[in-house]
Amino acid sequence: MPIRIRISRSLRPVRPVRDDSRNGGGYRSVRDGPARGAVDEVPGGTYLADCRARVAFDLLANTWSSVVLWALRDAPERPGELRARIGGISAKVLTETLRRLEYNGLVVRRSYAETPPRVEYALTPLGRTLLPALEALGAWGYRHGDEVLEAQDRAEA
Template sequence: MLDERPPLFLADCQARLAFDLMSNTWNAVVIWALRHGPRRPGRLREEIGGIRPKVLTETLRRLEHNGLVARRAYAEAPPRVEYELTALGRSLLGPIGAFGEWAHDHADEVLAAQDGDESR
């Protein structure tokens, strides 16, 4: 007899890994901001808007730790650091772009649903 239970999202499940990576508010935003090439942290803050320097640093370190972003430090005075997407990070641009398109297409519906919840 076949087991008809739905698959579990175990801690080591590949889908759960992907969901965990994208569940942080800033991960996808920073990846998307890096899509046009290397950026210095100051420029990233300008392009993203609303992200605190500490949060940007933490996000970049997390993305680097996961192999999605590469950090390049230049031996200059003053020191200069740039971040860019790795091939693995670039592979997320399609899914992130699709999610952004979904948000663009359905944002009004989501907001209307939220407004309906508030009126109850």
């Protein structure tokens, strides 16, 4: 039986949002979709707790999510291969991360009826849509990583 990982409420937004534009006012769930232009017209330029854009930030806030998604960009991989390729991640944390990404529709798990059993993980089309953002984030880290490390050193001094 598969283990269910509980996802934080911020990843499953259901808090009612005031929407005066439909049905003479009332409430709707964030799952109903943003109001037209909601992402472009964020009040005060802030992503509020009930904003759909926060789903992406919350998904990538996990330490390993971005790394695992990026590692799967070229081809499906078995968990052991993925762990060796990434380095520094325990089998337990990798399993939890893969299950969380699968739960959110970003990766797919494929089991093969072989002996020994074989399992592979691959990006879904939805997961692939995150690759340009991850590439941009990685490029930023490459350009500014030294500055961040210097700031950390100054803070610790």
